[in-house]
Amino acid sequence: MSLSEFLQRATSKWMKDGGPDDDIIVTSRIRIARNLEDMPFPVLQTDSHADEVIRLVKQALESKSVKNVGQFEFARCSDMSALDRYVLVEKHLMSRDLAEQVKHGAIALTEDEVMSIMVNEEDHLRIQCIMPGFRLQEAWNRASEVDDALEEHLPYSFHERYGYLTACPTNVGTGIRASVMMHLPGLVISGHINRLLSAVSQVGLTVRGMYGEGSEAVGNLFQVSNQMTLGESEEEIIGNLSSVVQQLIDHERSARRALMSQNRTDLEDRVCRSFGILAYARKIDSKETLQRLSDVRLGIDLGVIRGVSSSILKELMVMIQPAFLQKYFHEELAPGERDTRRAALIRERLRLDDMEVR
Amino acid sequence: MLCQECKERPATVHFTKIVAGEKSEFHLCEQCAQEKGDFFAKAAQAFNFNHLLSGLLNMESSPGVPTAQPTLRCPSCGMSYSQFTQLGRFGCPSCYDSFSARLDPLLRRIQSSETHTGKVPLRAGEQVKGRKELQRLRQDLQRSIAAEQFEEAAQLRDRIRQLEQTLDGQEGR
Ligand SMILES: [Zn+2]
Ligand SMILES: [Zn+2]
Numbered sequence: 001m002s003l004s005e006f007l008q009r010a011t012s013k014w015m016k017d018g019g020p021d022d023d024i025i026v027t028s029r030i031r032i033a034r035n036l037e038d039m040p041f042p043v044l045q046t047d048s049h050a051d052e053v054i055r056l057v058k059q060a061l062e063s064k065s066v067k068n069v070g071q072f073e074f075a076r077c078s079d080m081s082a083l084d085r086y087v088l089v090e091k092h093l094m095s096r097d098l099a100e101q102v103k104h105g106a107i108a109l110t111e112d113e114v115m116s117i118m119v120n121e122e123d124h125l126r127i128q129c130i131m132p133g134f135r136l137q138e139a140w141n142r143a144s145e146v147d148d149a150l151e152e153h154l155p156y157s158f159h160e161r162y163g164y165l166t167a168c169p170t171n172v173g174t175g176i177r178a179s180v181m182m183h184l185p186g187l188v189i190s191g192h193i194n195r196l197l198s199a200v201s202q203v204g205l206t207v208r209g210m211y212g213e214g215s216e217a218v219g220n221l222f223q224v225s226n227q228m229t230l231g232e233s234e235e236e237i238i239g240n241l242s243s244v245v246q247q248l249i250d251h252e253r254s255a256r257r258a259l260m261s262q263n264r265t266d267l268e269d270r271v272c273r274s275f276g277i278l279a280y281a282r283k284i285d286s287k288e289t290l291q292r293l294s295d296v297r298l299g300i301d302l303g304v305i306r307g308v309s310s311s312i313l314k315e316l317m318v319m320i321q322p323a324f325l326q327k328y329f330h331e332e333l334a335p336g337e338r339d340t341r342r343a344a345l346i347r348e349r350l351r352l353d354d355m356e357v358r
Numbered sequence: 359m360l361c362q363e364c365k366e367r368p369a370t371v372h373f374t375k376i377v378a379g380e381k382s383e384f385h386l387c388e389q390c391a392q393e394k395g396d397f398f399a400k401a402a403q404a405f406n407f408n409h410l411l412s413g414l415l416n417m418e419s420s421p422g423v424p425t426a427q428p429t430l431r432c433p434s435c436g437m438s439y440s441q442f443t444q445l446g447r448f449g450c451p452s453c454y455d456s457f458s459a460r461l462d463p464l465l466r467r468i469q470s471s472e473t474h475t476g477k478v479p480l481r482a483g484e485q486v487k488g489r490k491e492l493q494r495l496r497q498d499l500q501r502s503i504a505a506e507q508f509e510e511a512a513q514l515r516d517r518i519r520q521l522e523q524t525l526d527g528q529e530g531r
Contacts, residue, residue, distance in 0.1 A: 035451060037451060038451070039450070039451075040435050040449055040450040041447065041448060041449060041450055041451075043445065043447045043449065044435055044437065044449045044450065122447070144477070148480065151479045151480060151481060152480075152481070155481075156479050156481075157451040158478070158479050159451075159454055159455075159474070160489075161472070161473055161474065162454055162465075162472070162473075162474055163474025163476060164474075164479075165448075165451040165454055167447045167448055168446060168447050168448075169448070169461070169464065169465060169468065169469075170468055170469075172454075172465075172469070172474075173469065173474045173476060174474070174476040174477065176476075191363070194363075204470070228468075228469050228470045229469065230465060230469035230470060230471065230472065230473075230474060231469050231470025231471030231472070231473065231474075231475065232470050232475065232476070233475050233476040233477070234476045234477055237476075
């Protein structure tokens with residue numbers, strides 16, 4: 001199979017398509033936690049409880065009202081290979097916890113992979129909608145629509161005072177986690193990032209690096225999400241997150257403008273060197289790849305690099321991960337081999353575009 | 359030496375951080391160190407939120423704070439309150455009512471409030487309304503019996519029976 005065919009088949013809609021403000025916002029994601037009445041949460045689940053949840057969810061997915069809002073494919077984790085489960089983790093459709101919860105877990109996906117439902121993860125259901133660009137409201141509408149259709153067939157556990165009950169009290173109430181993945185190279189290069197992110201974390205939002213551990217944000221990718229789920233409505237939560245994200249977008253744009261007017265040569269040098277490395281390297285690890293991809297994406301946004309698709313960052317940040325690489329090359333790869341194959345994949349992907357460096 | 363972050367105030371905080379084998383030195387003023395440190399701490403917190411939560415829950419049983427009776431247990435799933443504090447997870451939906459006395463102070467700390475104001479499921483919404491109505495009717499019934507208004511009491515009793523049947527029907531759906 002050629003790389004472009006593989007890309008068509010193996011990637012999610014969010015990795016290919018664009019969206020509002022997608023020079024900065026990679027994805028908008030809504031996840032809602034729901035549980036069934038009179039059943040222990042997955043942490044205390046027996047095999048028969050787990051089977052019953054799966055049976056009920058499967059039955060609901062077959063109903064007319066759910067089919068009207070989404071055609072889902074359903075699979076138990078035990079029926080999938082470990083490699084396929086980790087590919088879903090790398091595409092942000094499955095959590096690492098669920099990928100390891102082989103016995104009781106299951107997942108339902110729409111064909112475009114915009115909607116996914118994790119079954120028997122920490123909660124009985126985790127309904128997720130992931131869209132490219134800045135579209136939190138749209139993602140919420142879609143997720144809520146699927147939620148409504150499921151509710152017609154599933155007895156949700158709902159409390160008059162506490163709202164939707166969840167296994168962890170940090171999710172109770174709305175059960176909603178709204179998050180936005182942002183690419184913020186301008187703020188990182190100009191050194192404003194820490195001040196801004198510390199301000200963001202003081203208004204009830206959580207910020208973390210998308211890749212890397214602890215405080216390190218490899219590839220300048222950050223995820224901003226709501227921390228509280230109880231006490232505010234879904235609209236208020238989304239509105240609050242959106243307004244903070246909008247401010248971060250404005251700051252990032254002005255940081256980029258300042259860099260271009262004050263440090264243009266340095267910036268162009270950095271961007272073009274990174275492009276050269278991605279286009280010619282014979283071995284590259286994932287951390288360096290993410291950093292170079294960030295530079296190249298910035299170069300595309302600033303008009304320094306032309307002809308390379310702007311989806312390159314999203315596509316490659318997923319495809320260079322271990323499970324995806326092994327899926328593409330159809331073989332198990334030792335960490336050392338991965339660096340060679342990763343470099344080959346990146347070169348091949350860049351050659352699909354009609355690139356030009358100014 | 360000036361703070362390398364703001365380049366305004368003298369650097370009074372010096373530390374070395376090793377990330378992926380690469381050593382970087384930081385010389386910061388108190389204020390910038392706090393800002394930087396704050397973000398690091400927040401990131402670590404998000405990363406390890408469950409750990410933090412169980413820490414928060416265990417804190418409650420420190421001296422001076424009334425401790426939970428060791429027997430506080432959810433009758434539905436058998437989880438004890440101390441198991442919950444260790445796990446940071448409830449065992450079943452009924453745990454929320456079983457532990458509700460201890461839950462509200464916790465929710466006030468980790469959430470915006472302890473009352474849900476968001477979406478209500480359509481079906482449960484009907485039931486919630488019905489149950490509230492039922493409660494009101496039962497109070498009225500008590501009152502009319504106490505006032506010896508038996509004719510009104512009989513009417514109320516009929517309405518209560520009717521509503522109970524409707525609610526049972528919905529729940530059994
Ligand atoms: Zn300073
Ligand atoms: Zn319980």
